Amino acid sequence: MFSGLLIILVPLIVGYLIPLRHKAALTLINQLLSWIVYVILFFMGISLAFLDNLASNLLAIFHYSAVSITIILLCNAAALLWLERAMPWRHQHRQEKLPSRVAMALESLKLCGVVVAGFVVGLSGLGFLQHATEASEYTLIFLLFLIGIQLRNNGMTLRQIVLNRRGMIIAVVVALSSLAGGVINAFVLDLPLNTGLAMASGFGWYSLSGILLTESFGPVIGSAAFFNDLARELIAIMLIPGLVRRSRSTALGLCGATSMDFTLPVLQRTGGLDMVPAAIVHGFILSLLVPLLMAFFSA
Template sequence: MEAIVFMLIGFVTGRVFPARYKTFNERVQLLCTLVLIFLMGVGLGQRDGFFSGLFNLGVKSFLFFLIPTVLSVAAVYLLTKCFMDGAGEKGRMDAGARRREARNSDPMVFMALGALILGIGCGAVPILAYLLSPLSTHAEWLLYFLMFSVGISVGLHRGIAAGIRQYHVKILLIPVGIIAGSLAGGILCGLLMDYPVNQAISIAGGLGWYSLAGVSISNLAGAEAGSIAFLSNLMREIGAFFMIPYISRHFNVSTCIAPAAATSEDTTLPMLMRYTNEETVVLSVFNGIICSAAVPVLISLCY
């Protein structure tokens, strides 16, 4: 919730922010995003049993990431294409210049992957993890600053409110598609791997919120299910960084929100900003709030 508050403050600031500093603000967002991904890697690298868990439960976790995510993308694409005309070809054309600029200016996907791998490596070295601990401990403030910067970018864009109003209740189609696709994917994973259906649904119901899903499901269903929940939802958050650019080129921009799920209101929001448009950013924040609120409910209903 704090991140949303900082974004709103940034939005108000953006209404009077000098437009000539727009590029500088976008570079700040890029730097903050890469640092946050790096710190995510540091946290993973120093996590007890991370590497052994990654290899031992990797296949199951990967399937629990891939199938629910793909079905979410399919569901959101079909719903938005059929019922949200403004999110279709028009949205794709509006984001075209931004995507070309992002592709030509820097290889963002590879930079994100490099930051993650570097962070994991540093986290696995105790002395480096110790030296980085002050920065890791206060990473939420960097996130707040990033959200403030994103809010400025949204505030600089005129006509967003009018664009959102045209959708009315249709903006619920995105979180509904994400949740429905994820739960359907969880059921399919359970059937394919002969896994208890209620546990499979709860794992997919994490919607990318790996910390909450891992802890909650560990307490409810045991360590193995909790580890799969943690790893698969972590893969979903990381995977969103690499899926968003591809989806933005081949589907409508609203579909870019689907792999991000609950993370679309914070950690993956800068990537959405970079490859879509300001109107989609507002939709992604709304979606993130709905999905985040749904995660504990979905998990608890499975047990």
């Protein structure tokens, strides 16, 4: 019962206990994380190809994903719009000209291409490919170990988190409204409550949520979580420039965990430099919650 929980928490905690001061080592870890994500998503694609009743399972993946992202984002938007009305975010920033949002979206879609490539390879039916699930599990343990090191050594102190009240509040609102959406998803999609909550706990960190839930609930739920969280990032990229003028809290909150990395440049250029500290704190808190909440709901 607790094997999935241990797979997630043990390497994460061990990694978090390791302090690193060498910038070169941290840079190498960041590069390794990027490469390992591609490897595990490739394995996930292979696992999909070995599913029984393949056609119906693929339809289930896209059905779960479409319903899930719609409900979760509606819950997020409703809560964040209320927050903006109750606590307006004052600013005097004028938007800068943005790079092509299409180009940024295509960068994210590369990960989809890796899953599809693994799926195509898996369709060959070669015997040794049946061990893709076991290979992804061992790779996942190493990935979580590196993520633990990264979280410990990202330079974010408790004082910095506590002092940025706006980033903390938005992160809490996003987490609670996403989990509320997960409860609704469980009833709408006729899934166990813990599965719906686990799917809602990705907060846009698609490269981790898909991997963790594949290990815990199988490739159908894992793939649905992957596409669900990838869609959040793509939708956020498209909506940020328009939303930031009307509701800065909503523009930041819809980014989820990606506000501290991928969507940060868009937030900075559309919302100004005063939005950056809140975005980093918001993304850090949600990134920290993803593996913890998924471990809890997977157990």
